Amino acid sequence: MASDVSDQSAPVRHGAIILARHGEPALSRKVLLSAAEYRAFWATYEIGGILPGQTPPDRLRKFVAECGAVVSSTRLRAIQSARTMVGEREFPHHEILIEAPLPPPNFPSWLKLSPKLWGFIARVWWWFFNHHEGQETRAEAEARADRAAALLIGLAAGGENVVVLAHGFFNHLIGRSLKKLGWRLVESEGYKYWSMRRFERG
Template structure:
């Protein structure tokens, strides 16, 4: 019989180790990007993008489905494209929706109407102007979005500290910002599929 005074104690730190945080991007939205737009037209395009859901007939990757099956908590932003994506994956499970997770704004630079670019190009330029030149047109600033991303990171860590993985269905760039906030809080990027639709980035505590 083992001596209770000398027997090896259980690893309590392992039992308390938090789950992983998986940041996933929503499915492809129901809005064609095969157009060329002026700056103002892109503003209208982005406004539509923000309220529309995802294109029908999409099948999430099997790897993402497996992550959902193992996750203890499912979260989504309140934008319809995220809500619909989460609903497809959740298969009836509860999904917590948070305004905290919505995408950062994308106001384009005020260029002349004769300049016509694709939505992808406008999105890149708008993000550069917003990130480096604080071009926000009265919407959320980069500083405010970074504070929100840090608040979101704290929320996700709170879920993960229960010991189960957390899956978030949200947005490409704001997920990137949350990832930066997680790294500042001592989490590492353990796996990444990039930022395409349905892609995931997995964070684990160091």
């Protein structure tokens, strides 16, 4: 008599996870700022949207059109970036995907730097010297990235690809978490605006 037992031991075939960075923000970076001014700049940057009139790369648009799930962080720049590609299609926004904080070190007020340079310095101080000013620490962000990776893996478990519109550095942390869980980075466009990094189950 033939066995009627269904094969429940077959491995789950996951879809790919594509981590994409949002489009260019509307806030100009062509300024020189003190540390205090950079704090105000970052606070404005965090609530702002993207520069109007941008066209996402065709390849990213194709991934979004064909994927099984699109998700974004709760930041406006990420939501608007996703919206340029999904139209009226609904998609979830997850606070777990927001960018890690960037509090600058308390350098003298006479020192004026570009937002890009301040961002680099603030990330180094946060990463290596635990400078967080009461905000999320590196350890907390890494733990959040682990939870975010688990969320995305769950979405990809059905076999369809997942596209994430979020942020440069936190996408990097999610990528590290995915690698720890056996996922491989099979394609990378770096971390520029609209860039994407594709992970597949190893």
